Amino acid sequence: MIKVERLTKKYAGVTAISNLSFEVAKGEIVGFLGPNGAGKSTTMRILSSFLPATSGFASIASYDVFKESLKARAHLGYLPENVPLYGDMRVGEYLRYRGSLKGLHGKRLHRRVDTVKELCSIKEVENRLIANLSKGYRQRVGLAEALIHEPDLLILDEPTSGLDPNQIRQVRELIKSLGERHTILLSTHILSEVEMTCTRVIIINRGQIEASDTPENLVGQIRTSGTIRLEATTGTDDPGSWIEKIPGVKSVTTSEEEGWRRCSIRVEAESDPREAIYRLAVDRGWVVRELAQERATLEDAFVELTHKDN
Amino acid sequence: MRRLITLLQRELSAFYYSPIAYVVLFFFLVLNGLSFWFAIAVLNRAPSENTVVQVFFNSAFFWMAYLLVFPVITMRSFSEEFKLGTIETLMTAPVRDWEVVASKFLACLIFYLSLWLPSLLYFLIFGWFGNRSALGSSGQLLAPYILLLMMGMFNVALGCLASSFTSNQIVAAMISLVLTIGIFFLTLINYVVNSSSPLLREITSYVAQLDHMDSFSRGVIDSRVFVFYPSMTFLLLVITYQVFQYRRWRA
Numbered sequence: 301m302i303k304v305e306r307l308t309k310k311y312a313g314v315t316a317i318s319n320l321s322f323e324v325a326k327g328e329i330v331g332f333l334g335p336n337g338a339g340k341s342t343t344m345r346i347l348s349s350f351l352p353a354t355s356g357f358a359s360i361a362s363y364d365v366f367k368e369s370l371k372a373r374a375h376l377g378y379l380p381e382n383v384p385l386y387g388d389m390r391v392g393e394y395l396r397y398r399g400s401l402k403g404l405h406g407k408r409l410h411r412r413v414d415t416v417k418e419l420c421s422i423k424e425v426e427n428r429l430i431a432n433l434s435k436g437y438r439q440r441v442g443l444a445e446a447l448i449h450e451p452d453l454l455i456l457d458e459p460t461s462g463l464d465p466n467q468i469r470q471v472r473e474l475i476k477s478l479g480e481r482h483t484i485l486l487s488t489h490i491l492s493e494v495e496m497t498c499t500r501v502i503i504i505n506r507g508q509i510e511a512s513d514t515p516e517n518l519v520g521q522i523r524t525s526g527t528i529r530l531e532a533t534t535g536t537d538d539p540g541s542w543i544e545k546i547p548g549v550k551s552v553t554t555s556e557e558e559g560w561r562r563c564s565i566r567v568e569a570e571s572d573p574r575e576a577i578y579r580l581a582v583d584r585g586w587v588v589r590e591l592a593q594e595r596a597t598l599e600d601a602f603v604e605l606t607h608k609d610n
Numbered sequence: 611m612r613r614l615i616t617l618l619q620r621e622l623s624a625f626y627y628s629p630i631a632y633v634v635l636f637f638f639l640v641l642n643g644l645s646f647w648f649a650i651a652v653l654n655r656a657p658s659e660n661t662v663v664q665v666f667f668n669s670a671f672f673w674m675a676y677l678l679v680f681p682v683i684t685m686r687s688f689s690e691e692f693k694l695g696t697i698e699t700l701m702t703a704p705v706r707d708w709e710v711v712a713s714k715f716l717a718c719l720i721f722y723l724s725l726w727l728p729s730l731l732y733f734l735i736f737g738w739f740g741n742r743s744a745l746g747s748s749g750q751l752l753a754p755y756i757l758l759l760m761m762g763m764f765n766v767a768l769g770c771l772a773s774s775f776t777s778n779q780i781v782a783a784m785i786s787l788v789l790t791i792g793i794f795f796l797t798l799i800n801y802v803v804n805s806s807s808p809l810l811r812e813i814t815s816y817v818a819q820l821d822h823m824d825s826f827s828r829g830v831i832d833s834r835v836f837v838f839y840p841s842m843t844f845l846l847l848v849i850t851y852q853v854f855q856y857r858r859w860r861a
Binding site: 345348349350351352370371373374376378380382384385386387388389397398400401402403405445 | 612613616617619620623624627628694695696697698699701702703704705706858859
């Protein structure tokens with residue numbers, strides 16, 4: 301659905317993205333991650349034919365976004381960052397305008413406007429001026445607009461930024477349900493969102509791709525910082541000195557709170573000494589309240605991949 | 611074609627939904643009313659060979675309204691899109707750049723022309739109740755309006771160009787005002803430059819809007835107007851198109 305080859309964009313000498321290559325297949329929901337200024341929005345703007353690339357090639361639905369821009373745009377629903385809308389229009393009027401601009405008319409336009417209003421639950425504000433809408437509604441109006449012509453591909457630039465937690469959940473559910481019929485490329489800062497909605501993640505940093513994989517695999521790759529948490533009453537024992545004897549344990553830090561010893565145990569990669577710790581606790585007669593492995597999250601992957609040399 | 615009509619509808623509704631349109635219309639009507647009242651007052655004072663059409667279209671009130679209206683009409687056309695960021699949604703929809711430029715120009719031109727409609731009513735009412743001979747022939751009434759269309763399209767295109775330069779409406783209005791008034795007074799250069807050459811006179815005569823109106827309101831139609839203004843309008847729109855593309859690609 302999307303094909304990007306050796307894409308480069310320079311602004312007045314500053315390289316925003318360099319030699320970017322990736323593909324998105326039909327039906328995928330791809331999360332586009334990266335720190336601010338990594339080139340996410342630039343890439344999305346090139347894909348939506350808003351900006352020309354300095355060099356390289358990009359296509360949508362096998363139409364070159366520069367040479368066959370009009371055909372490419374017809375297959376695309378794009379939600380820009382900050383959701384620019386005309387404040388002087390009413391919601392329903394805006395959707396009808398955008399629909400007819402995208403080639404819908406007559407009954408079909410009417411039907412599609414009704415469908416997207418339903419889908420994005422903005423029916424109750426259809427007669428309100430866009431200028432008077434809250435951020436959450438604006439976001440959903442933008443999303444409804446992107447969907448109106450049933451595009452094969454949706455490109456959403458930070459669709460949940462500035463929303464409250466309930467709205468984020470609603471938009472996330474919406475995106476998930478859209479994924480059944482559309483291919484989606486979305487950028488976001490909220491990593492849990494990507495873990496929940498995306499089938500694949502592309503992490504870019506300084507205009508280059510750092511990683512491209514499923515969220516599970518990305519998390520799996522960074523087990524290096526594995527930590528085990530233990531909370532127990534150990535009587536007169538010093539738990540640190542006992543646990544450090546277990547093979548695979550690198551170091552233990554202990555703190556005490558109201559009679560409970562809390563140990564943070566750093567272990568070597570690929571090793572899981574939880575069983576050994578349990579046996580030790582049983583042998584020594586410790587009362588264990590918690591024994592858990594701290595899981596690496598996508599956030600850890602993100603930080604590790606993008607923070608290396610900053 | 612359907613896209614162009616959709617865009618044009620949107621541009622026109624943006625005009626008529628905004629309060630600015632009615633403020634402009636109000637002051638425009640006040641100035642036109644003054645101009646008409648002035649024309650009748652002048653003709654009542656002493657016997658004159660001039661028709662009411664002639665005096666109306668050559669009064670200071672008329673020219674003031676005419677010159678001030680262009681910046682106000684055109685200032686928001688492109689700058690607003692850049693400022694709101696809606697340029698991004700607009701240009702990622704399947705529309706061609708020239709369609710956007712054409713729709714904005716046409717919407718401004720239609721709004722401009724609609725401002726002159728009430729003044730037609732003045733003359734109709736005058737013809738009803740007043741002295742038919744003081745009105746002149748119907749051709750003499752039509753000619754100034756044809757000229758207003760010709761000069762108007764040029765100045766509207768100039769205003770659209772000014773608006774495409776900047777994201778700030780006020781800056782756009784200032785640029786457009788300076789250009790409009792500068793070109794309007796270009797003929798004055800003949801009085802300033804001592805040894806004004808015939809060539810300079812020839813060149814400035816093309817944009818001598820006061821002279822054009824003088825002859826058109828007498829019913830004398832100058833064919834140069836029909837070539838010069840439409841071709842200059844086209845040129846200005848081509849430049850606007852280029853500036854618009856440049857700014858959007860640099861964004």
